[in-house]
Amino acid sequence: MSSSRPLLLFNIGQLVTMQSADGRGPRRGEELKELGVIQDGAVLCAGGKIVSTGKTKDALRDGWVKRNRGAVVEIDCRGKLVLPGFVDSHTHPSFISPRLVDFEERIAGASYERIAEAGGGIRSSVEGVRRAGKALLEQKILSSLDEMLAQGTTTVEAKSGYGLSLESELKSLHAIRTAALKWPGTVVATLLAAHAVPLEFEGKPWEYLDLVCEEMIPQAAKRKLAQFVDVFCDRGAFSEEESLRVFESARENGLPVRAHVSQLTRTPLQHLLSFGPSSLDHVDHVDDSDISLLARSNTIATLVPGANHFLGLGKYPPARKLIDTGVAVALATDYNPGSSPTTSMPFVLSLACTQMKMSPAEAIAAATINSAWALRFQRSKGSIEPGKDADVGIFNAKDYREIAYWMGTNSCEAVVANGELVRGQKF
Amino acid sequence: MSSSRPLLLFNIGQLVTMQSADGRGPRRGEELKELGVIQDGAVLCAGGKIVSTGKTKDALRDGWVKRNRGAVVEIDCRGKLVLPGFVDSHTHPSFISPRLVDFEERIAGASYERIAEAGGGIRSSVEGVRRAGKALLEQKILSSLDEMLAQGTTTVEAKSGYGLSLESELKSLHAIRTAALKWPGTVVATLLAAHAVPLEFEGKPWEYLDLVCEEMIPQAAKRKLAQFVDVFCDRGAFSEEESLRVFESARENGLPVRAHVSQLTRTPLQHLLSFGPSSLDHVDHVDDSDISLLARSNTIATLVPGANHFLGLGKYPPARKLIDTGVAVALATDYNPGSSPTTSMPFVLSLACTQMKMSPAEAIAAATINSAWALRFQRSKGSIEPGKDADVGIFNAKDYREIAYWMGTNSCEAVVANGELVRGQKF
Numbered sequence: 001m002s003s004s005r006p007l008l009l010f011n012i013g014q015l016v017t018m019q020s021a022d023g024r025g026p027r028r029g030e031e032l033k034e035l036g037v038i039q040d041g042a043v044l045c046a047g048g049k050i051v052s053t054g055k056t057k058d059a060l061r062d063g064w065v066k067r068n069r070g071a072v073v074e075i076d077c078r079g080k081l082v083l084p085g086f087v088d089s090h091t092h093p094s095f096i097s098p099r100l101v102d103f104e105e106r107i108a109g110a111s112y113e114r115i116a117e118a119g120g121g122i123r124s125s126v127e128g129v130r131r132a133g134k135a136l137l138e139q140k141i142l143s144s145l146d147e148m149l150a151q152g153t154t155t156v157e158a159k160s161g162y163g164l165s166l167e168s169e170l171k172s173l174h175a176i177r178t179a180a181l182k183w184p185g186t187v188v189a190t191l192l193a194a195h196a197v198p199l200e201f202e203g204k205p206w207e208y209l210d211l212v213c214e215e216m217i218p219q220a221a222k223r224k225l226a227q228f229v230d231v232f233c234d235r236g237a238f239s240e241e242e243s244l245r246v247f248e249s250a251r252e253n254g255l256p257v258r259a260h261v262s263q264l265t266r267t268p269l270q271h272l273l274s275f276g277p278s279s280l281d282h283v284d285h286v287d288d289s290d291i292s293l294l295a296r297s298n299t300i301a302t303l304v305p306g307a308n309h310f311l312g313l314g315k316y317p318p319a320r321k322l323i324d325t326g327v328a329v330a331l332a333t334d335y336n337p338g339s340s341p342t343t344s345m346p347f348v349l350s351l352a353c354t355q356m357k358m359s360p361a362e363a364i365a366a367a368t369i370n371s372a373w374a375l376r377f378q379r380s381k382g383s384i385e386p387g388k389d390a391d392v393g394i395f396n397a398k399d400y401r402e403i404a405y406w407m408g409t410n411s412c413e414a415v416v417a418n419g420e421l422v423r424g425q426k427f
Numbered sequence: 428m429s430s431s432r433p434l435l436l437f438n439i440g441q442l443v444t445m446q447s448a449d450g451r452g453p454r455r456g457e458e459l460k461e462l463g464v465i466q467d468g469a470v471l472c473a474g475g476k477i478v479s480t481g482k483t484k485d486a487l488r489d490g491w492v493k494r495n496r497g498a499v500v501e502i503d504c505r506g507k508l509v510l511p512g513f514v515d516s517h518t519h520p521s522f523i524s525p526r527l528v529d530f531e532e533r534i535a536g537a538s539y540e541r542i543a544e545a546g547g548g549i550r551s552s553v554e555g556v557r558r559a560g561k562a563l564l565e566q567k568i569l570s571s572l573d574e575m576l577a578q579g580t581t582t583v584e585a586k587s588g589y590g591l592s593l594e595s596e597l598k599s600l601h602a603i604r605t606a607a608l609k610w611p612g613t614v615v616a617t618l619l620a621a622h623a624v625p626l627e628f629e630g631k632p633w634e635y636l637d638l639v640c641e642e643m644i645p646q647a648a649k650r651k652l653a654q655f656v657d658v659f660c661d662r663g664a665f666s667e668e669e670s671l672r673v674f675e676s677a678r679e680n681g682l683p684v685r686a687h688v689s690q691l692t693r694t695p696l697q698h699l700l701s702f703g704p705s706s707l708d709h710v711d712h713v714d715d716s717d718i719s720l721l722a723r724s725n726t727i728a729t730l731v732p733g734a735n736h737f738l739g740l741g742k743y744p745p746a747r748k749l750i751d752t753g754v755a756v757a758l759a760t761d762y763n764p765g766s767s768p769t770t771s772m773p774f775v776l777s778l779a780c781t782q783m784k785m786s787p788a789e790a791i792a793a794a795t796i797n798s799a800w801a802l803r804f805q806r807s808k809g810s811i812e813p814g815k816d817a818d819v820g821i822f823n824a825k826d827y828r829e830i831a832y833w834m835g836t837n838s839c840e841a842v843v844a845n846g847e848l849v850r851g852q853k854f
Contacts, residue, residue, distance in 0.1 A: 100828045107784050147836055310834065312781045314741055340834075347835030354739045357534050401527045407737065407767075408774030409574055410837065 004420050005073050006046035007390070008065060010056045012077040015041030016400050017053055018084055018369045018383035035361055035400065036383075043082065044072075045390035048419035052386055073421065075414075077394060081402070083364065084384050085154025085185070085391035085415060086345040087371035090281050090302050090332035092159050092192070093144040094137060094172040096128035099337045112264075112311060112339070113236055122162065122196045125337055129162040129172060137175035144335065145183045147343040149422060152393030152412040154185040155372070155381050157332075159230055161192030164208075166215050169193045173225035184417040186389070188375050190258065191216060191226035194238055194246045205242055213249035221253035228278070229253075232260040233267050240268050247275045256376065262286050263307075273297050279330065279374035284308070284317045291318075295326040300374040303366070304334035305351040306342045319356035330371040331363060346411075349404040360401040390419040431846050432500050433473035434817070435492060437483045439504040442468030443827050444480055445511055445796045445810035462788055462827065463810075470509065471499075472817035475846035480811055500848065502841075504821060508829070510791065511811050512581025512612070512818035512842060513772040514798035517708050517729050517759035519586050519619070520571040521564060521599040523555035526764045539691075539738060539766070540663055549589065549623045552764055556589040556599060564602035571762065572610045574770040576849060579820030579839040581612040582799070582808050584759075586657055588619030591635075593642050596620045600652035611844040613816070615802050617685065618644060618653035621665050621673045636669055640676035648680035655705070656680075659687040660694050667695050674702045683803065689713050690734075700724050706757065706801040711735070711744045718745075722753040727801040730793070731761035732778040733769045746783035757798040758790060773838075776831040787828040817846040 017036035042059030044051040052059070059065060065072065102120045106112070115121050129137065141158065148156055158180075160172035173189050180187035193212040201208035220226040229250035233243035243259060250257045257275050261267035263282035269290050272280065280294070281302040294301050303317045322329050331348050334340040342348070349363040358366065372382025380389050394414040397403065402411065414423045444463035469486030471478040479486070486492060492499065529547045533539070542548050556564065568585065575583055585607075587599035600616050607614035620639040628635035647653040656677035660670035670686060677684045684702050688694035690709035696717050699707065707721070708729040721728055730744045749756050758775050761767040769775070776790040785793065799809025807816050821841040824830065829838065841850045 098829060098832055100826055100832060103780070103832050104787060104828060107780055107786055109784075151835070306834065310781055312784070314782075341832055342834035342836070344835030353530070353534055354737055355741075357536075357739070359534055360531060399527055401531060402525060405525055405527060405530050405768055407733065407769035408578070408771030408835065409769070 004048070005071060006044065006068065007416060007419065007421060008042065008044050008059065008072050008074045009077050009082060009392070009394070010042040010059055010074065012041040012043070012056070012082045013079045013398055014039060014400060015043065015053070015082045015384070016084070016364065017385060018365065019053070019385045035364060041082070043384055043392065045416060045419050048390055050384055050386050050388050050390050053384055075421070079398065080413070081395040081397040081400060083152065083393045083395065083400065083403070084368040084382055085393050085417060086152050086367050087155040087375065087377065087381055088148060088153045088332050088345055089157045089279065089330055089371040089374040090304055090334050091156055092161060092334070092336035093141045094129065094158065094160050094176060095125045095162050095337050096132050096136065096140060097337065098341060099124060102338060106311070116236070121338055123199060125162040126164050126198060130165065130168045134171050134175050137172065138179045141175055141179040142182055144343055145179060145185065145187070149183070149185055149415055149417065150412060151344045151346055151410050152395065152415060153345050154391035154393070154415055154417040155188070155375070155377065156185065157188045157190055157228070157375055159190040159192040161195035164193065164196065164198035166211065166219070169216050170219060170225065173220060177225060184420045184422055185391070186381070186418065188227045189225060190228040190230045191220045192230040192232070193217070194231040194243070196232065196237060205238065209242055209245055213245060217249045217253050217255065221255050226255060228258050229255045230258050230260065233272065234260065234263050235265040240271060244271055247272065251275065262290070266290070269293050273299060278376055281332070282307070282317065283322070284315070286318065291322060291325050291327060294322070300330045300370055301327050302330040302332050302371070302374050303352070303356070304332050304340060305355060306340035306348055307334050309351055309355070310340050316356045319352065319358050323358070323362060328370050328373065329366050330374045331366040332371060344410070346403050350407050353404040360404045363404050364400055390416050392416045431475070431848070432498060433471065433495065434500050434502060434843060434846065434848060435469065435471050435486065436502045436504050436509060436819070436821070437469040437486055439468040439470070439483070439509045440506045440825055441466060441827060442470065442480065442509045442811070443511070443791065444812060445792065446480070446812045462791060468509070470811055470819065472843060472846050475817055477811055477813050477815050477817050479813055502848070506825065507840070508822040508824040508827060510579065510820045510822065510827065510830070511795040511809055512820050512844060513579050513794050514582040514802065514804065514808055515575060515580045515759050515772055516584045516706065516757055516798040516801040517731055517761050518583055519588060519761070519763035520568045521556065521585065521587055521603060522552045522589050522764050523559050523563065523567060524764065525768060526551060529765060533738070543663070548765055550626060552589040553591050553625060557592065557595045561598050561602050564599065565606045568602055568606040569609055571770055572606060572612065572614070576610070576612055576842055576844065577839060578771045578773055578837050579822065579842060580772050581818035581820070581842055581844040582615070582802065582804065583612065584615045584617055584802055586617040586619040588622035591620065591623065591625035593638065593646070596643050597646060597652065600647060604652060611847045611849055612818070613808070613845065615654045616652060617655040617657045618647045619657040619659070620644070621658040621670070623659065623664060632665065632669055636672055640672060644676045644680050644682065648682050653682060655685050656682045657685050657687065660699065661687065661690050662692040667698060671698055674699065678702065689717070693717070696720050700726060705803055708759070709744065710749070711742070713745065718749060718752050718754060721749070727757045727797055728754050729757040729759050729798070729801050730779070730783070731759050731767060732782060733767035733775055734761050736778055736782070737767050743783045746779065746785050750785070750789060755797050755800065756793050757801045758793040759798060771837070773830050777834050780831040787831045790831050791827055817843050819843045
């Protein structure tokens, strides 16, 4: 709960509430109805929550607003676009340095796996995190969260996974927590100890998993440092059998699960889905039977096209087929130093539309209400409706389609995060 | 000439001067030598020009600097990256509105040409420009130039081409000139009357070309409103024969030429090259013989991957083959509302590296010294060396490779344009 003064956003050129969304995002042709667009709209926030939404003229006539005008911070949003704050449901911000050598090597022709084998890749980030003090790690995470906020993101899922030892994974989760306390938005921490097998356990994945399942997961759960457990289930990472062991341990310790799947090769999904993961992420190499399974499940498929783009793959997850088959799709940045160095949800929306042929409306839904579902936040985040957390982005744009249309510039001018107004430069 | 006070940038973490560049950009493996990198560097600017570059310790010991310390504005660039200001050598900023309907239609499957046939495409921008007053057009152009400056661009080539009548093409060129007068950087205006055949001349391209060649080009030249003449020579636009007529008229009127070629289909280059164009742009569909011709010419090949990306083509110009064959390659945004809505050179550099496999060093060279060549500015722009214009970008980065590495965020904190310091938010 925020202690800030009530806020009234009024004269909003285009207010996108997502109020009528069913949590699975709009279907093509139903965009405007489903996005809950209000022209000349208003939003009243108090106590960190949305109190009401509607037309400006009704909001200004409202009895409570009239009686409390002195106490309310009024924000004139003439000519602006207001959206639910973006929910970035897949990020890896707990690292120290960009991986510039990997970047240059890959351009010159080295593969993702060859870079990893040569001691680059995840392992170089692991060295950085293990050496770093918690204060530096916290500062790096907070700086990334601030970049996200500046582009309209108010909720972030933040994974550990570059520690790969009990001490360094817990240090990462601690740093995420202390950074989150200094940030106005909402952070969900995920333990991704099963990101890669660390060097000291090379060739002995089951021994590393003993450590993950018998120490890291129990301690993270007991100390409430993580809200989810994640595993990278793919070639070169963990097998299906190994991943199921991680899921079992999470269940025993009362933590919900999510996984990286089918990024490099096809991951069998059936057994993983039996654990009811909130989200399965990447899903580049899913086949028709996987898509059917996902469509019948309550699991969100989170697409992270920033990675496909940065790696120069020229191929993207089958977003159209997933959506057209009835899978609920979310979008996230996958912010990380190896394969997706971006904190920008608008950039990801642009990729979704230009490269995966998602409509602008589908992309907005995937970045708000659907990604809220992917974090089990569908009751509190992802749309602008009474009772939900007061999380909104204010953009210098006339139309929601502009968010995915302009490339490489930031039109976010201010955000409200848990009822707190954070102004950008130009507002 | 600027009347601003002298500037001393010192303690520069990494200063990239491009001083040793030969104007054709570095070859792979020679990056650091060719980029002229100075660690802990300094740049002294006075009278709008670069006076000297070197190590900070030498700059601070310099007699002139010691005697004039009170008069000099000193800028501590500790931990920062300093680059030559970007030269964006291909933009179309003279338009009124984004083309959101085209964007949505294309995602749903309509082709570039089908959108044009349906009255979208260039023609919808033409309607907007013809209806607009000069003041509105100037405001739109200036706002785009300011976005460019905020990302480190100090020199911009700005085309007309959405007027397609004598009055509206001259109005566009006037608006470019008056916007440029209010902007600290340098603007080069290009007459692109031969962008498309306007509706009123449909089926009569030669009649439209009479107007272009007998009225527009002579008037633009006489009134010094344009520094170049451009033509779109491709399927659906102007034929080789028609384009050569435009080049002839430009020559008669004393204006140098450039052209859009081989974007949609292969354009024959030999006759166009005989006019010594400063640049041929797009060059998606060049074959080996075209590449040989380009390599033997003094013409720059300007690549605009923003368009390939935005159109979702999945294919890019053959940058590696061009560079490896010895063609001098420049990069530009192609900023326009139909196929490349971006003002960001860093975004284009990111595309160049991730999608076209240019090295970060090649991309920096292509966006500075080579694009200066593309505008015949190689003597005054594109590198930080004594006697050249004081145009630099100051970035929150440690290493020039970061410019192409991070995606969707802007690390430019300040620029110096013609000796004038323009600070961003965070500096």
